[in-house]
Amino acid sequence: MTTISSRPLDSRVETPGRGGTRNPRRGRFRRHAWNYVFLIPMLLLFAGFTIWPMIASWWYSFFDWDGIGPPTEWIGAANFREILGSHAFWNAFGNSLLFSGAAIAIQMPLALFFALLLNNPRLRGRNLYRLLLFLPTVTTTAIVGIVFAIMLDPSGGFVNGLLQELKLVNQPINFLGSEHTALPTLIAIELWKDLGITLIYWLAALQTVPPDVRDAAAVDGAGRFQLLRHITLPILTPLAVVILLLTFQSSLNPFDLVQATTQGGPNFSTDVVSTYVYRYAFDPSVMAPQYGYACAAGVVFGVVTLLLTLVQAPLLRRRYLQTAR
Amino acid sequence: MDHTRLPRRALFRSAAAVATLGVGAACGVPGRKKSTGASVTLKIAIVPDPTGASDFYRKQFDTFSTQNPRIHVDIVENPTEQEVNAVSLMFQQGKGPDVYRAQGSAALDQFVQHGWAADLTPHASADFFSRFPKGSMDPKISGLHRNGGLYSLPLVAGKAWGGSLLCYNKAILNDAGFSSPPSAWSQLVDMAKQITKRGNGKVYGFAPQTSVAPDVGSFQATAGPSSIGSTGIDYRSGQPAITDRSLLDTVEMYRNLQHQKVMTPGWESWDGTRAYTEFAKERLGMYVAGNWHINEIVTLNPQIQIGIAVTPVPDSGRAGYPGVGSTFQPIWSMSAKSKHPAEAWKLMEFLVSPEFQRAYFEKFRSFTAVESAWRSGVKLSPTEQAMLTVEDTQIKSAPDPSVSRPGGPAQLITDLRGNPDLSWGPAAVAAITRNQDFGSKAASLNSSLGGFLRTDMKKLTARGMKVAAADLAFPSWDPLSNWAPGSR
Numbered sequence: 001m002t003t004i005s006s007r008p009l010d011s012r013v014e015t016p017g018r019g020g021t022r023n024p025r026r027g028r029f030r031r032h033a034w035n036y037v038f039l040i041p042m043l044l045l046f047a048g049f050t051i052w053p054m055i056a057s058w059w060y061s062f063f064d065w066d067g068i069g070p071p072t073e074w075i076g077a078a079n080f081r082e083i084l085g086s087h088a089f090w091n092a093f094g095n096s097l098l099f100s101g102a103a104i105a106i107q108m109p110l111a112l113f114f115a116l117l118l119n120n121p122r123l124r125g126r127n128l129y130r131l132l133l134f135l136p137t138v139t140t141t142a143i144v145g146i147v148f149a150i151m152l153d154p155s156g157g158f159v160n161g162l163l164q165e166l167k168l169v170n171q172p173i174n175f176l177g178s179e180h181t182a183l184p185t186l187i188a189i190e191l192w193k194d195l196g197i198t199l200i201y202w203l204a205a206l207q208t209v210p211p212d213v214r215d216a217a218a219v220d221g222a223g224r225f226q227l228l229r230h231i232t233l234p235i236l237t238p239l240a241v242v243i244l245l246l247t248f249q250s251s252l253n254p255f256d257l258v259q260a261t262t263q264g265g266p267n268f269s270t271d272v273v274s275t276y277v278y279r280y281a282f283d284p285s286v287m288a289p290q291y292g293y294a295c296a297a298g299v300v301f302g303v304v305t306l307l308l309t310l311v312q313a314p315l316l317r318r319r320y321l322q323t324a325r
Numbered sequence: 326m327d328h329t330r331l332p333r334r335a336l337f338r339s340a341a342a343v344a345t346l347g348v349g350a351a352c353g354v355p356g357r358k359k360s361t362g363a364s365v366t367l368k369i370a371i372v373p374d375p376t377g378a379s380d381f382y383r384k385q386f387d388t389f390s391t392q393n394p395r396i397h398v399d400i401v402e403n404p405t406e407q408e409v410n411a412v413s414l415m416f417q418q419g420k421g422p423d424v425y426r427a428q429g430s431a432a433l434d435q436f437v438q439h440g441w442a443a444d445l446t447p448h449a450s451a452d453f454f455s456r457f458p459k460g461s462m463d464p465k466i467s468g469l470h471r472n473g474g475l476y477s478l479p480l481v482a483g484k485a486w487g488g489s490l491l492c493y494n495k496a497i498l499n500d501a502g503f504s505s506p507p508s509a510w511s512q513l514v515d516m517a518k519q520i521t522k523r524g525n526g527k528v529y530g531f532a533p534q535t536s537v538a539p540d541v542g543s544f545q546a547t548a549g550p551s552s553i554g555s556t557g558i559d560y561r562s563g564q565p566a567i568t569d570r571s572l573l574d575t576v577e578m579y580r581n582l583q584h585q586k587v588m589t590p591g592w593e594s595w596d597g598t599r600a601y602t603e604f605a606k607e608r609l610g611m612y613v614a615g616n617w618h619i620n621e622i623v624t625l626n627p628q629i630q631i632g633i634a635v636t637p638v639p640d641s642g643r644a645g646y647p648g649v650g651s652t653f654q655p656i657w658s659m660s661a662k663s664k665h666p667a668e669a670w671k672l673m674e675f676l677v678s679p680e681f682q683r684a685y686f687e688k689f690r691s692f693t694a695v696e697s698a699w700r701s702g703v704k705l706s707p708t709e710q711a712m713l714t715v716e717d718t719q720i721k722s723a724p725d726p727s728v729s730r731p732g733g734p735a736q737l738i739t740d741l742r743g744n745p746d747l748s749w750g751p752a753a754v755a756a757i758t759r760n761q762d763f764g765s766k767a768a769s770l771n772s773s774l775g776g777f778l779r780t781d782m783k784k785l786t787a788r789g790m791k792v793a794a795a796d797l798a799f800p801s802w803d804p805l806s807n808w809a810p811g812s813r
Contacts, residue, residue, distance in 0.1 A: 177593035
């Protein structure tokens with residue numbers, strides 16, 4: 001394999017200028033000046049819509065503030081104390097983690113399984129299957145939520161009708177209205193919906209497995225399972241680490257699905273941190289919004305998520321280095 | 326890749342161009358649209374509800390512009406749930422609308438506090454007030470006044486937004502052997518059971534209005550002071566009363582209905598539209614409807630045999646009525662920052678003109694604030710007539726410190742409404758769906774509510790908004806009678 005460096009060959013050569021020897025850093029900057037110019041819009045947007053809101057939410061979380069006008073009532077860490085002692089917040093937090101846990105434990109392996117099947121060039125119609133599996137991902141979540149709510153309705157819904165018709169159940173199952181079934185139902189919908197994007201990640205990762213290595217192993221007598229275990233999976237591992245982190249992060253925020261189906265109910269059994277924050281900051285039924293408190297909830301969630309990611313990082317890095325060697 | 330060097334001059338030019346664009350965008354370079362002569366463009370923020378409102382308002386404002394050729398009206402539509410946030414942001418950016426939907430009492434408080442709502446008192450003449458029902462514009466009860474000033478105008482009649490009606494399907498009741506709606510709680514329970522049993526999983530006897538079961542409050546108001554259902558406080562004494570028998574018994578009735586599988590399964594995740602949709606599909610025998618549901622039901626199913634009745638009362642007899650603390654809900658407000666206050670007032674006046682209010686009633690069949698628009702010269706359907714009769718029968722005026730006692734008491738109630746953890750609603754729904762006793766939860770909440778009130782009173786008093794427990798008490802209030810404004 002040939003490695004191509006993107007650095008120009010003369011990048012370390014100093015360029016004499018009008019004033020004699022010039023600063024190499026300055027020269028490098030001038031050489032890439034257009035790149036920096038084109039980066040400016042993105043940097044401005046990133047600063048305005050990502051960095052600034054993040055810093056602002058930290059600042060606002062120290063105020064008793066309704067979101068209108070400048071915050072003036074400094075209350076120190078009172079919002080954080082209230083959140084850390086709030087059973088409702090930790091309930092929402094736990095539910096958010098359950099969404100992520102399910103994505104990692106079920107969605108990732110399932111998507112890998114489908115990716116392995118669909119990566120087979122001899123499979124007829126594989127592009128159609130890929131499309132069908134990816135279709136839910138590009139469907140608007142609110143629509144998905146409404147359609148599932150209608151389908152799963154215990155009073156006249158298609159799924160319960162079918163289950164009763166087939167004599168599989170005597171009473172309709174209250175999928176979204178029961179505390180016992182609502183969360184698993186939403187997790188299942190979310191897994192189905194997001195399977196496509198993880199599938200795409202895995203398919204992309206599978207393209208990095210060199211065919212000649214597989215061919216060589218096959219010539220040496222390796223069977224399908226051995227190829228998978230000793231060739232494909234080890235090569236995929238460094239990318240699997242990235243897919244794991246992406247899946248973990250993206251699955252933490254199922255706001256649109258929850259809001260479109262249960263709004264966090266029944267009895268907060270499907271409440272996640274984003275719906276919790278929304279309730280305090282924007283819900284019109286709460287007549288006096290508590291933006292400061294909502295910001296603090298977001299900050300706590302962000303910090304704990306960051307810590308969880310950092311805890312994973314050394315373990316994943318070790319695994320990454322082992323397999324990348 | 327070929328790295329072309331960027332000449333210094335070109336770099337400066339590019340940077341200058343980017344900076345100019347940025348500064349231009351930040352400063353809001355004026356648009357090309359210029360006002361010509363003395364013509365004025367007003368901006369109004371509305372919501373697209375009910376269905377068809379967008380088109381209705383556009384036509385009405387075109388009519389207004391025809392009558393006032395100098396004034397053009399630009400419409401900004403916000404989703405209903407986001408209207409208050411959106412208008413607040415518009416004001417914060419210095420681009421507030423001239424006229425906007427204030428969306429109710431709590432939001433109007435915010436707009437007034439931030440100086441975004443204009444005091445309309447100087448504009449409103451005695452002749453203007455005469456178009457509203459007599460006495461309804463008294464600052465102590467109108468719901469439109471703040472600190473003696475008029476800050477908003479209504480859209481619909483007070484009872485039309487404050488009330489709730491027992492809506493029943495005559496055909497379903499007849500099929501189950503009932504010729505009239507229930508008048509007592511036990512009748513409701515028996516009839517609901519019978520309908521559900523006969524419905525065989527396709528039709529149910531009763532269901533709450535939404536997943537948060539706001540109708541528990543409607544039944545509670547027939548068994549005790551309505552203030553307990555709205556805030557958890559008994560306004561006769563000014564004390565927390567979540568443990569009051571009226572509320573405990575109501576939750577117990579719902580719990581039994583749920584436990585015996587009488588109510589439509591799945592209501593636990595219903596949004597605000599689902600109950601009337603189920604009713605329109607003739608899969609629900611009875612439910613407590615909001616007034617605006619009736620028109621939606623008839624639109625969805627014109628053939629439905631709909632009946633309207635007063636909310637059933639406890640078997641021991643009525644001990645209260647659903648109460649409204651103000652005669653109107655504040656809807657239209659005018660910006661205190663408007664550059665065209667005279668023209669904006671003209672638009673405000675148009676919104677409560679008999680012509681506009683008549684057109685609104687004819688389009689949406691909602692009883693409007695200017696009652697002359699529908700009390701005379703309009704043929705009401707039997708259902709509408711029944712709605713009016715029920716509203717006139719069962720809705721009484723009730724005290725509300727947030728309306729009649731501005732300052733500390735009003736702020737205390739605003740703070741309480743902004744604290745969802747002190748609402749009895751979620752605990753009641755949990756008791757109903759989990760088949761648990763509500764009493765212990767109510768006792769715990771009652772204690773928390775008392776603690777909150779004491780703490781907030783101290784906090785507000787320290788801020789100069791003096792308030793004491795006595796400010797929440799109206800000892801002369803009889804929940805079975807209309808409360809007279811001004812009495813203690």
